[in-house]
Amino acid sequence: MELVGSPLTATHAHPRSTPTNFLPAISTMASSYKNRFPYYPLPQSFSLPWAPSAYYRTAAINPTLAPFSGSAQGLTPSKTLPFVSNRTSLFTRYTPDDWYRSNLTNYRESETSRHNSENLRVDTSRLIQDKYQQxxxxxxxxxxxxxxxxxxxxxxxxxxxxxxxxxxxxxxxxxxxxxxxxxxxxxxxxxxxxxxxxxxxxxxxxxxxxxxxxxxxxxxxxxxxxxxxxxxxxxxxxxxxxxxxxxxxxxxxxxxxxxxxxxxxxxxxxxxxxxNTSDGISYHRGVERVDATISVxxxxxxxxxxxxxxxxxxxxxxxxxxxxxxxxxxxxxxxxxxxxxxxxxxxxxxxxETADAKSKIQTHLAKTLQEIFQIEMSIEAIRKAIRDKVPPLKVAQTRLDERTRRPHVELCRDSAQLRLVNEVHELDETIQSLQQRLRDAEDTLQTLVRSKAVLEHDLAVKANSLFIDQEKCMGMRKSFPCTARLVGYV
Structure with missing residues (x-):
């Protein structure tokens, strides 16, 4: 069952179709009317439609007693009514009851239409308000x-x-x-x-x-x-x-x-x-059907x-x-x-350590040089002593040689002869001992010279090492970066 006034299914939303003729049908009239007026069914174009404009078009035709001409609007010659006499047009078609019933019917239908229209207006107002609120x-x-x-x-x-x-x-x-x-x-x-x-x-x-x-x-x-x-x-x-x-x-x-x-x-x-009153709003048909979203x-x-x-x-x-x-x-x-x-x-x-070794080498070298000087002096003294022994040896040998020339028995091995012989032997031994000492001194001098050369070479080596370590290496190592530079602040 449908509710009256529903926005979608209300009865006034579908009004009843009005009949095409507001007057009763010819068949319902009294039989006396049938005999007095010949029945000619009207063509379909002469039936009264429900729209008011049709009334106006129908009423616009001027009545005449002459038969319809072939040029009548909307009628063909085959459907033209036959000639009706003036006497026949004076007879009425409906009774007063039909007239009253027709009026009552029109009143009821008008009232129904107004009621439906009023319901439609109320429901429409309510629908508008509901949709506005929605x-x-x-x-x-x-x-x-x-x-x-x-x-x-x-x-x-x-x-x-x-x-x-x-x-x-x-x-x-x-x-x-x-x-x-x-x-x-x-x-x-x-x-x-x-x-x-x-x-x-x-x-x-x-x-x-x-x-x-x-x-x-x-x-x-x-x-x-x-x-x-x-x-x-x-x-x-x-x-x-x-x-x-x-x-x-x-x-x-x-x-x-x-x-x-x-x-x-x-x-x-x-x-x-x-x-709703902002600028720039407009219709964008079908935009609600476009789903361009890619996330939730x-x-x-x-x-x-x-x-x-x-x-x-x-x-x-x-x-x-x-x-x-x-x-x-x-x-x-x-x-x-x-x-x-x-x-x-x-x-x-x-x-x-190198400096200490160098100092010691220098000390030993100085002592060696001093000893070399001393041994050279000794060698010179030995040589001088040897040279000094030559004249006494010559004297002794000359004496012995001269005494060999003594005649006969004078060639006596006396104490002088013995002493001269001993003197020559002593001088020879002295010279030989001095020469041996000279050789020893010279050997010692050579040893000292070699030692001096070794010390001088070692001193040069130590000086070179000391120069490398002290001057070159330590001189470069004075420029080692500070801590601030090593940690990257500078």
Whole structure:
């Protein structure tokens, strides 16, 4: 059963079809009318339609007693009424009851039409009011949803802005740390070159001083320490470059998401402030059937949350790497400084040992030179003594020779003869002993000269070693970088 006044199925929405003739049918009239007026059925075009305009068109025809002509509008010659006499046209077709019934019927139908029209107007007014409230409610809910969406976008936009600022700061800090690491790595080249040059200079030591001493060991250790520090710095430098690339990738994603959020915020904020009286609104037929969405609220929020989480993860890794680089710089600087000091201590000790050896050699050389001078004086004295023994020997031998010329018995082996013979023997022995002593002295002199040459050579070697260690090596090692330079601050 349908309810009267329903917006869609109300009875007044489908009015009853009105009859084509408001008067009763001819067949219902009294039989007396049938005999007085010949019955000629009217053509279909003469039937009275329900539309008022048909009445006006029908009433516009002027009545006449003449038969219808062939040119009558809407009638063909075959359907033209036959001639009706004036007498016949005076007879009526309906009774008064028919006339009253026709009026009552028209009244009832008019009242029904008005009632249906009134119901239609009331229901239409109610429908308009309901649809207005529904439209207003729907628009209010849409505006509210847009406002909530704008708030959500603004929240995530603020989160992205904060994360972007943090990421930019972390990237800048890591870039500064990378530059410090590069400067520190560059500063290690000078100490490494100094250590290698010290080793090369010490290869120029001569003779016995070309030893694998503590200085050389410390220099080799220093080279190994510096190269180890360089390798670790280079590894961390590569990690810093890779981390910077990851930071920039995460920053790019955050920036792109932020740019999209700003665009969406501007669009949704504009939509949120659109009203029925706003400018720029127009029809867009079929736009509700176009579904260009590619995400839902959960996936939309998860996308931004994933970008923020990725950025936070990269920031944490970057901060950890910065701490590791800071510790590395401190550790490597301490290691290089400690090894540098150890090498310097070894140099100092070696220089002291070399200087002491040189001093002792100089002392021995001075004594040797003094002894050479003394032995040369002794040799000269021995030679003079030998020369001094020649005249007495000649005298003794001459005496003996002269005494051999004594005649006969005068050739007596007297005490003078014996003494002369003993004198000659003594002088010969003296000369031989002096000559032996001269040879010994000369041998000693040669030994002293060789010792002097050895001492002089050793002194030159020590002087060369001392010059290399003290002047060349220690002179270069005065320019070792300070701690501030080794940690990359300068």
């Amino acid at each position: 439209t207003k409610k729907t628009q209010t809910e849409s505006t509210k949803n847009l406002g909530e969406r704008v708030n959500d976008i603004d929240f995530w936009k603020s989160e992205l802005c904060h994360e972007l600022d943090e990421m930019i700061g972390e990237t800048n800090a890591l870039s500064d740390m990378k530059r410090r690491l590069e400067r520190a790595l560059a500063e290690t080249e000078a100490p490494l070159q100094v250590a290698q040059e010290c080793l090369l200079h010490r290869e120029k030591r001569m003779g016995i001083d070309l030893v694998h001493d503590n200085v050389e060991k410390e220099l080799f250790t220093e080279v190994d320490v510096i190269r180890s520090c360089q390798e670790r710095m280079q590894r961390f430098l590569d990690r810093a470059k890779a981390q910077l690339a990851s930071n920039r990738a995460a920053q790019h994603e955050v920036e792109r998401d932020l740019a999209n959020k700003q665009t969406a915020y501007r669009i949704d904020d504009k939509c949120h402030h659109l009203r 609220p959960d996936s939309w929020a998860k996308f931004t949350d994933d970008n923020i989480l990725r950025s936070q993860s990269e920031r944490a890794a970057s901060a950890k790497l910065r701490d590791e680089i800071e510790n590395l710089l401190v550790v490597t600087a301490n290691e290089m400084w400690n090894q540098f000091n150890s090498a310097n201590v070894a140099f100092t000790n070696r220089i002291a």
